[in-house]
Amino acid sequence: MNKFISFCKKLGSKILNLIFPLNTKCIFCNNEIVDFEKQPYCDECAKYAFNKGCKCKICDTRVKEDNVICDNCQSHKRNFKRCYCPLNYEKAVRTSILSFKDSNAKYLAKSYAKIMAEYLKDKNLNFDLITFVPSHIKTIKRRGYNPAQLLAEELSILLGKSCIESLIKIGKTKQQKNLTYAERAKNLEQSMMITNAKQIKNKTLLLVDDVVTTCATIDQCSKLLNQYAKAVYATAIARNHLKNNTQDN
Numbered sequence: 001m002n003k004f005i006s007f008c009k010k011l012g013s014k015i016l017n018l019i020f021p022l023n024t025k026c027i028f029c030n031n032e033i034v035d036f037e038k039q040p041y042c043d044e045c046a047k048y049a050f051n052k053g054c055k056c057k058i059c060d061t062r063v064k065e066d067n068v069i070c071d072n073c074q075s076h077k078r079n080f081k082r083c084y085c086p087l088n089y090e091k092a093v094r095t096s097i098l099s100f101k102d103s104n105a106k107y108l109a110k111s112y113a114k115i116m117a118e119y120l121k122d123k124n125l126n127f128d129l130i131t132f133v134p135s136h137i138k139t140i141k142r143r144g145y146n147p148a149q150l151l152a153e154e155l156s157i158l159l160g161k162s163c164i165e166s167l168i169k170i171g172k173t174k175q176q177k178n179l180t181y182a183e184r185a186k187n188l189e190q191s192m193m194i195t196n197a198k199q200i201k202n203k204t205l206l207l208v209d210d211v212v213t214t215c216a217t218i219d220q221c222s223k224l225l226n227q228y229a230k231a232v233y234a235t236a237i238a239r240n241h242l243k244n245n246t247q248d249n
């Protein structure tokens with residue numbers, strides 16, 4: 001009887017799938033997968049996608065030994081307490097995130113947030129509110145959304161914490177390429193301002209971004225937020241590990 005019920009359930013979900021097709025492809029490489037609800041990525045991607053192994057105790061980048069602080073975090077005192085990134089910004093993960101950011105693949109936010117929430121639950125983090133890295137209004141108009149905000153809103157549902165806007169981008173950030181870390185920081189600092197000082201006062205925040213590379217953006221956001229907040233933790237879907245760990249530019 002049990003077998004018959006489970007057969008009917010499976011048949012029912014197959015028929016439902018035919019009528020309302022669910023996403024059945026790997027969120028990274030687009031290959032067909034067996035059970036999207038259980039695991040939205042394929043086994044091949046699972047081999048390299050996750051940020052495992054030895055990581056910096058502050059910024060989650062790859063380091064050679066366990067339980068150390070990377071060169072960049074040693075040379076620049078961070079304004080956030082800790083940054084958590086579950087994925088490596090590499091191969092198909094990178095392509096997938098690029099399409100999330102620039103090709104209107106908004107639907108990916110749900111799966112990404114699920115992966116982030118699982119990673120964060122493991123860390124037993126204590127925080128009061130979720131907030132996100134702002135996008136310039138012109139960029140939001142072009143994209144139709146702010147990827148970091150989408151992730152923050154999904155995380156808010158999954159982690160049961162409120163999500164608020166706390167920063168806005170008031171100026172376009174100048175080309176960062178040829179600037180030193182200090183010049184980048186100044187550049188970013190002048191391009192953002194706090195919008196919600198009252199609500200974040202004395203609160204511990206979880207600041208959400210999409211990808212973390214040099215930490216310059218989350219660090220500047222944290223610096224501003226720290227004027228009112230008690231502390232800031234940061235999180236992003238993926239960590240872009242710098243090849244040369246001494247080159248934080």
Ligand SMILES: [Zn+2]
Nearest residue numbers: 026029042045
């Ligand atoms: Zn895959």
Ligand SMILES: [Zn+2]
Nearest residue numbers: 056059070073
């Ligand atoms: Zn670090």
